[in-house]
Amino acid sequence: MFSPQGPSLRELMIQAMSSVEGGYDLLAPKFDRTPFRTPDDVLDACADALRPLGPFDRGLDVCCGTGAGLGVLESLCAGRVTGVDFSGGMLAQARDAYRDAEYVRADARALPLAEAFDLAVTFGALGHFLPAERPAMFAGVHRALRPGGLFAFPISAPPPVTSSAYWAASGFDLAMRVRNALWRPPFVMYYRTVSLDALRADLTAAGFTVSTVPLSSLGRRADSSPHFGLVLARKSDAR
Template sequence: MFSPHGPSLRELTVQALSSVERGYDLLAPKFDDTPFRTPDAILEATAAALPGRFGRGLDVCCGTGAGLTVLEAVCDRPVTGVDFSAGMLARARADHPGATLVRADVRALPFAGEFDLAVTFGALGHFLPAERPAVFEGVHRALRPGGLFAFPVGAPPPVTSVAHWAALGFDLAMRVRNAVWRPPFVMYYRTTSLPALSVDLMAAGFSVRTAALGLPGRWQLVLARKDTFIRAG
């Protein structure tokens, strides 16, 4: 499951008993050697499926910078990554010296009308459903009119599959852990279905469509467009 350079079981245990921020600070030096990093196949398929080229790009919850490679491939102007883990940002800075990296809570993004494209990879499970509207509203605010917010979503595995029961077991384990241990570590795989995400995106002011990525697991790219007009009220 992990490469020889990945974290040990002890290191993963310490991370799991930490807060999300502290856990990722600890994991950052070895994060790219774990299965938690978004695979290159998904990154490459996302870059290929994005409609055209863009100006400035924003990677929301950029981690060690895997998504910055997508932005650098499709954006003609400087790109920005935002994350609340100083450790992850330090790793991203080493690999992407040309990017602007900002430490911030993405539930309160400090941007307004600055970007043409925003992306995120593998991060939405770190937000409870009640927290997602603030994230999506912040992304909407950060984009220029007509800007695009894009991210990949895999189809739920069939109930007869090992993947389904593994995800269910992981989510149940996390709920038990968070019920008996503080600080909480929020990471749930079953709270980010495409219908639920679409509802929250539309409530934030996006129009939503999807494009197939042609990858195993029936991955789709969510393409959420910020309206070009200003809503009354």
């Protein structure tokens, strides 16, 4: 799962015993050599699905990390793109990779932005927010978008209960809950708290109109349903 240039087991253990912010500061220089980075095929599929929904002017990557999503925005947006993250280490890596972007260091639960963007995206970050924290994040994204703006992110289909992926995710979440019960500060990263129904309800409560489109290029399951979909949350164009 990790390249020889990726983090060692010791480094991962130190990260896991840190806060979310501190852990990602430590991991940042090697993050792109881990399986935690959103794969290029997922990024490309999202860009292809979003392109017909434009044109877009300014773009925002929420929880941008080392900047993989900024490449998607740069391919779609005519104006400047902005990355937001609360890890200074991750932002430093993003600045090196995407020098034309703007950056804001901020907590996504309290975005300091208002009606500035046409398109907002996030990749692989939702598991870092407890269900009770998502409404504040979604409200901040809604506030950051211009009227008619779009918030988009990929979501994977839940693995069947008989699959190894289901039990691996369940085991990881259990280990995180035990770790957070015994150790402070907490490290919030859960795989099984991000269901489509819950996300749809939280986005709707934040004022979005929500739809989904399949990312068919990423394949389909045995029942012909797609492995991945793209959530599209549209802000009303009325002021």
